[in-house]
Structures are given as C-alpha cells and as structure tokens.
Amino acid sequence: MHFAKRKKPIALVLALALAASALLTGCGGQKQQAAGGAAQVKAMKVLQQDTPVVSEYAGQIAGKDEVKVQSKVSGRVVEKYFHGGDFVQAGQPLYRIDSRQYESAVLQAQATLAQSQATLANAQTDLGRDQELLASDAISEQQVTTQQANVNAYSAAAAANQALLQKAQQDLSDTVVYAPMSGQVSVDDVAVGTFATAGNTNLVTIGTTDPVFVTFSISETEYLKFRNIQQMQNGNGNGITVAIKLSDGTTYPLDGRIVQADRALTQNSGTLTVKALFGNPDGLLLPGMFARVKLTGETVPNAILVPQRAVQQLLDKTFVMVVGADGKSEARKIELGQQVGSYYIVKSGLSAEDTVIVEGLSSLTEGKDLAVTMVTPEDMGFSLDEDTTPYDTMTSSDASSGSES
Numbered sequence: 001m002h003f004a005k006r007k008k009p010i011a012l013v014l015a016l017a018l019a020a021s022a023l024l025t026g027c028g029g030q031k032q033q034a035a036g037g038a039a040q041v042k043a044m045k046v047l048q049q050d051t052p053v054v055s056e057y058a059g060q061i062a063g064k065d066e067v068k069v070q071s072k073v074s075g076r077v078v079e080k081y082f083h084g085g086d087f088v089q090a091g092q093p094l095y096r097i098d099s100r101q102y103e104s105a106v107l108q109a110q111a112t113l114a115q116s117q118a119t120l121a122n123a124q125t126d127l128g129r130d131q132e133l134l135a136s137d138a139i140s141e142q143q144v145t146t147q148q149a150n151v152n153a154y155s156a157a158a159a160a161n162q163a164l165l166q167k168a169q170q171d172l173s174d175t176v177v178y179a180p181m182s183g184q185v186s187v188d189d190v191a192v193g194t195f196a197t198a199g200n201t202n203l204v205t206i207g208t209t210d211p212v213f214v215t216f217s218i219s220e221t222e223y224l225k226f227r228n229i230q231q232m233q234n235g236n237g238n239g240i241t242v243a244i245k246l247s248d249g250t251t252y253p254l255d256g257r258i259v260q261a262d263r264a265l266t267q268n269s270g271t272l273t274v275k276a277l278f279g280n281p282d283g284l285l286l287p288g289m290f291a292r293v294k295l296t297g298e299t300v301p302n303a304i305l306v307p308q309r310a311v312q313q314l315l316d317k318t319f320v321m322v323v324g325a326d327g328k329s330e331a332r333k334i335e336l337g338q339q340v341g342s343y344y345i346v347k348s349g350l351s352a353e354d355t356v357i358v359e360g361l362s363s364l365t366e367g368k369d370l371a372v373t374m375v376t377p378e379d380m381g382f383s384l385d386e387d388t389t390p391y392d393t394m395t396s397s398d399a400s401s402g403s404e405s
Helices: 010-032 100-135 141-173 220-236
Strands: 039-045 047-063 066-070 075-080 093-097 176-178 183-185 202-207 212-218 241-246 256-261 272-278 290-307 312-314 317-323 329-333 335-340 343-348 355-359 370-374 402-404
Touching (some): 047 343, 093 202, 241 272, 290 355
Antiparallel strands (some): 047 290, 047 402, 183 202
C-alpha cells in the first residue's frame, strides 16, 4: 500500500495521536508504567525469510452432482421407501405412484392388440386363398391387390397397438420411482398422499457428497494473478492446488484442485466463477457451508515480516513502534505489502535487525523509556499459515469477493 508524503514530521503527528489515545485509555495505561517511568512492553525481532503469498477468497461448498427426482407418470404417492437424509444407490426404489389406472390401461391395450392381431390373421388367410384363386384364374388380379392392401393396413394397425401396449406397460413400470444416481437424499422429500404431476413435481433431491465443489469468485485483477499461478503449477497436469479454511477457523485436511473456470467475467460483478474439487470421504463438507479458499501464489524472497498487531495507522500514515538503540520507543513509518497469516510483508521502513513492539501499545508514545520483555512468534500465537483474526461466516453476497492473506 502506498501513502503520499506529508511535510509535517511524523514524530509530531504520532505524538499527538498517541497522547490522545493515552487520555482515552485512562487507568489502563498506568499498568504499562513500571517503577522509574519505564513502559512495560513485549517485543520481538522482525522476521526475514522467503515467504509464499497466499490469496484468500470467500467460497461456498456445493455437491458435485445434484438431481431433483420427478415422476414420469402422474398420480398420488402411495408408498415411500426411504427417509430424508438416507444414502441411496442408483436404481433403488424411492416412491410408488398409485398404479390402478395404469394397470387398467395395460389390460385395455392388450385387448386392443389381440383384436387387431386377430383381424390381421383373418386378412392374411383371405389373401392366401385369393392368391390360389388367382393362380387358377378364378378371380381377378384387382381383388388380390385389394386384399393385399387390407393386410398391410391391418398389419400397421397391429403394430401401432403393439406400441400402445408397450407405452402402457412402461407407464405401469414408471409408477415405481427409482434413484437416478447414488447419493444422499435431502429432507425436502414429499409425503405419502402427495399428488405428483409427471415431469413437474419435485419428489426429492439427491446429491453426491464425495467429492464436492467449492465455488468462489475472483476479480479481474485476481484473475491475472490466477493466470500466473497457473503458469507456476501447470507442470503437474492436475490443476491448481488449493486449500480451504472452515468457519470454525480450522484448515480442512485435504487439498483440492481447480477443475472448472467460467468462460467469461460476469457482467454485473465483473468476477470470474471458479470451482475447486475436494475429496470428502468423511462427509465433513456439507453443501451450503461457507469456507475461505486459500490459493498459494508467488514466493517473495527474503521478505520482511511484521505481526499485524504491531501495525498502527493514523490518517494516511502506517507505522510500528520499535525499540530504539537507546532503549526508548521509536515510531517507524512503514509501507505494507500483502498479508500472510498473522503478518504483513513490509515493503519499506524496517530491516531484519529491528525489534518491534507487539504488546503494550495502547498508550505508548515515542521517546518513552522501555522495560522490554522479548517474546517469540510461538509465545504470541503468530503463524504464517493461519490468520489469527476471527472468522465470520459469510453471506452469499460475500462469496463473490476475494481478499489476500
């Protein structure tokens, strides 16, 4: 992040702001004052190391496959063979529709077919007799031709009635509704007694739970970074590797890979929708859950890292308090880069030799004598892998925006 330069000395501005902060904090600041006026603070050395930059995006989990089950025939539901939430296999019976009218239709179609077949058989017998008479010149050829046309018509009628019987039999078979795929049924299943309209009434929804998609959106700028990551990782041929953090702050133990990306940015939001595929053997990931998608990008060599909690802002100034060579507090203006876990990458203003104050900042002013307790990142719970800030479950509108960590 970049800040315009000001003519006023930063020390003066910071001193005024921190003095005001001291008045507001009241007695809380008194705890920081040790005997002799030294302020009790905790501090740590600035980190310097090669640091991979991780971008985070708001995402939502969805089933890889999902089907709304509908009946192929209309009728009242008379039986149900499962409970909401059950796992079912493809081809497993789910419902039975009242079959009485379809049984009657089969009987009617069978009778019609039998009649048409009998008529065809009689016509074929007559045609055979006429052909014998024609051979002996007992009848004209016209009579045989006419009889042949009758046989053809009766044959077509019999074939049509055969098709009607097959349709009636299929309708009767369709009164039992089967699972079109293996998966878990939702709890939106209709009850026995519901009238189902063919191709219209949703009886139940079946979805797969392993694997699952995590869908997230990235902006145009982030898309260009995404392309750079593609170029970095495309050697494995398995798609870009991603990780997710769940709403309780834990990282999901299995990595996923990006398998789908939309062909264009959406016009309304200007974002690109991306899908990552995650294995879900234990069923921990449920469709509809929210997660933060973590996409690892380029590595910054010898990055200077400062804890987020050490960073303070005043107007357009960003600064940290460091332990000066004389043991006094010193305000140091810095320029921040990207956030990485509990830290910021510092573009300018600090070196690996600096010691930054991470606790006791509430009423600390510049030039104050310090009683310093040195701490480690482990002591403070800092991490390069995880952001220690609280995680808020995101709404669907949040899922269209991304942030870098």
